[in-house]
Structures are given as C-alpha cells and as structure tokens.
Amino acid sequence: MDKRYELDQVKLLSVYTMGEPGKRTFFLIIGQKEDWIRVWLEKEQLEALGLAVDQFLFTLSREHPDLPRNEDETSLSDHVPSRMPSAELEIDQIVLGFEGEWAALDFLAHVVGPQSEETAQLTCRAALAQLKELGSQAKSVCAAGRPRCVLCGRPIDPEGHTCPSDN
Numbered sequence: 001m002d003k004r005y006e007l008d009q010v011k012l013l014s015v016y017t018m019g020e021p022g023k024r025t026f027f028l029i030i031g032q033k034e035d036w037i038r039v040w041l042e043k044e045q046l047e048a049l050g051l052a053v054d055q056f057l058f059t060l061s062r063e064h065p066d067l068p069r070n071e072d073e074t075s076l077s078d079h080v081p082s083r084m085p086s087a088e089l090e091i092d093q094i095v096l097g098f099e100g101e102w103a104a105l106d107f108l109a110h111v112v113g114p115q116s117e118e119t120a121q122l123t124c125r126a127a128l129a130q131l132k133e134l135g136s137q138a139k140s141v142c143a144a145g146r147p148r149c150v151l152c153g154r155p156i157d158p159e160g161h162t163c164p165s166d167n
C-alpha cells in the first residue's frame with residue numbers, strides 16, 4: 001500500500017547538500033517549520049529538476065501572462081529544522097503541475113529504510129516564487145560541484161584526475 005503525504009502551502013522548500021565535492025549527497029527539505037519530510041535525490045535528478053522548473057515557469061508565463069506572482073506570500077527560509085523529519089523518501093520521479101495559483105510538485109518515491117520497497121507519493125503545493133527559488137538553488141548547487149577537466153570535460157576529484165584523453 002502506498003504511503004501518501006500531502007503538504008499545502010509549504011514554508012520550507014530548499015535544496016541541501018552534504019559531504020565533500022565528488023561525494024556529495026543531495027536532499028530537499030519540504031514542509032512547515034518543524035514538520036517536514038526529507039527527500040533524497042541524485043545529482044542528475046537535481047539537475048533535471050532545475051531545468052524542468054525553468055521550462056515549467058516559462059511555459060506557464062506564456063499560457064497565463066496575467067498570473068499573479070504572490071511573491072509577498074513567500075517567506076523562504078534557510079531554517080534547518082531541529083526535529084527529525086517525519087519521513088525520508090528517495091525520489092523516483094518528479095511531476096510539476098499548476099493548481100489555482102499554486103505550483104504542485106508530485107514526487108513519486110519510495111520510503112528509505114528496511115521497508116525500502118514501500119512506495120510513497122508526496123504532493124506539495126508552493127507559491128510559484130518558491131518553485132522558482134527551488135529551481136535556482138538546484139542549478140547553483142549542481143554547478144558548485146567538482147571542477148571539470150578542460151580536456152575531457154569530466155569532473156576532477158580532490159585526489160586527482162586520470163584523464164582518458166591523456167595517453
């Protein structure tokens with residue numbers, strides 16, 4: 001049986017990263033101040049999310065040019081909750097939608113832990129300005145990774161780099 005989480009008008013919607021360059025792990029914090037869910041994702045998924053948000057907002061602004069921005073309702077915070085998350089999920093798929101004046105993020109995921117085959121669906125509604133901020137966080141976090149080799153374009157680890165084009 002699927003677990004379902006529904007979070008309306010979230011206050012927290014941010015990208016976090018832990019660890020050294022090259023060994024970083026990525027997660028989103030989604031929820032209200034002390035009632036939140038940790039959503040783990042791969043760097044590739046985070047990159048894709050950043051691009052998808054851009055595309056989504058671009059399409060939306062063309063289809064709804066008169067859309068209210070409700071930016072003043074947004075109080076984005078970099079508050080990291082002190083309480084443990086109420087759930088930990090690993091993302092399989094993210095779908096962006098639009099409901100009323102809100103962005104709807106649908107996360108298809110599975111639960112982290114011993115019952116990791118258990119699937120979950122998380123629906124989160126946020127202001128468009130929050131979604132936009134999430135997208136730019138995703139892009140800047142991904143861009144802040146390891147420097148890339150000018151010869152082969154692959155990331156350079158802190159321990160060094162064995163270049164496949166150097167033979």
Ligand SMILES: [Zn+2]
Pocket residue numbers: 149150151152153154161162163164165
């Ligand atoms: Zn190289």
